[in-house]
Amino acid sequence: MIRSVCVFCGSRSGRDPAYIAAAETLGQGLAGAGIRLVYGAGDVGLMGAVARAAQAAGGETFGVIPAHLMALEVGKSDLTSFVVTETMHERKKVMFMNSDAIVVLPGGAGSLDEFFEVLTWAQLGLHSKPILLLNTAGYWDPLGALIDHVVDQGFADASLKSMFRTVPDPAECLEALAAG
Secondary structure (H helix, E strand, O other), rough: OOOOEEOOHHHHHHOOOOHHHHHHHHHHHHHHHOOOOOOOEOOOOOHHHHHHHHHOOOEEEEEEHHHHOOOOOEEEEOEEEEEOOOHHHHHHHHHHHHEEEEOOOOOOOHHHHHHHHHHHHHHHHOOOEEEEEOHHOOOOHHHHHHHHHHOOOOOHHHHHHHHHHEEHHHHHHHHHHHHH
């Protein structure tokens, strides 16, 4: 049973208003399902949107931020739990260890790093937690094509594609989480 979900996402809002809307809907949905949000503890971009929505819906929130990003990402210290780490590596580890599943919303290089790290860990057999890409407005379509290319060129086994699931919207994401 999934009780805690790590959400990796952008510290920016992106150009399409659908990104913020999906983050807010996901935050509300997690709270409504009684699932704790674990995220990067920022109050900016999609991070802030998902957290504020979860809080407004009465959800439990667990934020993890490295000290050097407190000002840049506007550390959101009014969360249920707020952890400050020394490094980005510690941040990712604490977030991962305190979650039962991972959801990746649109984001930049940091979100890609986080996705590939947990995907690599799954590939190496270090975990079997569900990994979901929330493909708002087709944002992750190019990533899916890249992973297909990696497999087609022989740099990964086709099983890599079964280690994550791409979902089109928050409703299907929440259904997948409920299914375990």
